Amino acid sequence: MHTLPRIAPAPIGNKGLWAAAAVLGLWAASLIYLLSYPFSLTDPLLYVFVLVQTHLYTGVFITAHDAIHGVVAPDRPRLNTAIGWVATALFAFNDYKVLSRKHHLHHQHSGTFDDPDYHEGNPAFLFWYYSFLKEYISVKQVLLMAVTYNLLKIVFPWENLVVFWMIPAILSTFQLFFFGTFLPHRGEHHNPPLNARSQTLNHIRAFFSCYFFGYHLEHHAYPYLPWWRLPRAREQTAKVVAD
Template identity: 55%
Template sequence: MKSFTQQHTGVIIALLILTAWASLLWFLLHWEVSFASPLTYLAVLVMTHLYTGLFITAHDAMHGVVAPGNERLNSIIGTITAGLFAYNYYGRLYPKHHLHHKHVATEEDPDYHGGNFFLWFLSFARQYITIIQVLLMAGTYNLLQLWFPVENIILFWMVPAVLATFQLFYFGTYLPHKGEHEPDNKHKSSTQGRNHLWAFISCYFFGYHYEHHDKPYLPWWKLYQEKDRLSGNS
């Protein structure tokens, strides 16, 4: 019989990411910023990584693997984590992401664009960034100024969300799906070389993208195992 931890690993990992994001953000909003200190820029990178973790958690919820067998809990966690990432709306992301899996790298794929990096990113942004999000971000920015220094808000709340958006797009959409793929590549997806540390740092193993499309029921923290299996290193 599985232990409680084994049964609820996805939820525990999601809560750890949520807690780390909220705790560090709260600390950094109160922190005295020094632009001469390398710790400031390291803090921005760590917050960027945690923002990426929020979205990856929401993504896993779309596949029902944060809380397997509990659709309601998956939706709740997905809604919270997507919302904390610049007010993304889970109910809007969910159908678009499943269209991506169903029609990968075709005209019906909302994530796909045949142009260069910048045109592709603009197409991607039009699909997922809404006026309501921008207004909510602007309103929250002005509200946060009542309690926190402007430089802290920009450095640790706004900039990491923007950087994480580019990170998710580059490693999770552009790199895996750009260019031509072999006819027998049914997922029209490439994959990063096997380097688990870099794969985690770059995008929570989503550079192992063929593996994700091949087995979308695997949570992000198991993708490295599938990479090992396909590489003959299991």
């Protein structure tokens, strides 16, 4: 096991708030625009917009995740928590308190059977993805999504709701699972208690794959770093840990 460099927490100021505002604002603005966008399956832009909205949905979760670690507004814990609640609610009506508890368990027991994100004995991708969804999707969420869909359907076309609101939400769970759980935690690890690995150093690919969440070893080693500071941490660990 390599000894990772020491990276001390550094003041964030309002940068976490600006990052959260940018992600949540872009997600909301994009969704509002797309819910009234002329729907046509022959329009190539439709598929581009689905991918964009999926990425923004993932950013909503990453914002909630940073709030769980207290790095959206570290000097204002109540505001930090409030933003976390909003972001988790926007992400298919997740419960911030439940998500926070499970995520801290994930860090405490990473890559073990006490880890709520870990597979239930079958590490195959689809089985693990199913157990991941089962862990985080509740009946209450499904009901709230159904009620919200039927209310929004009064105003917006159902096709737009399905394609630009529901499908990106589902695809983002795949994105988060694949880049933030499956790839970093699959197989054997030799760096307990972190039990995580990072993707190859490439900031452009890391951002578009999952907001640098693929730099997962760094996240577990330095959980006090917001997502936008993980690239610098990855550059430092790359000097001692091979890709």
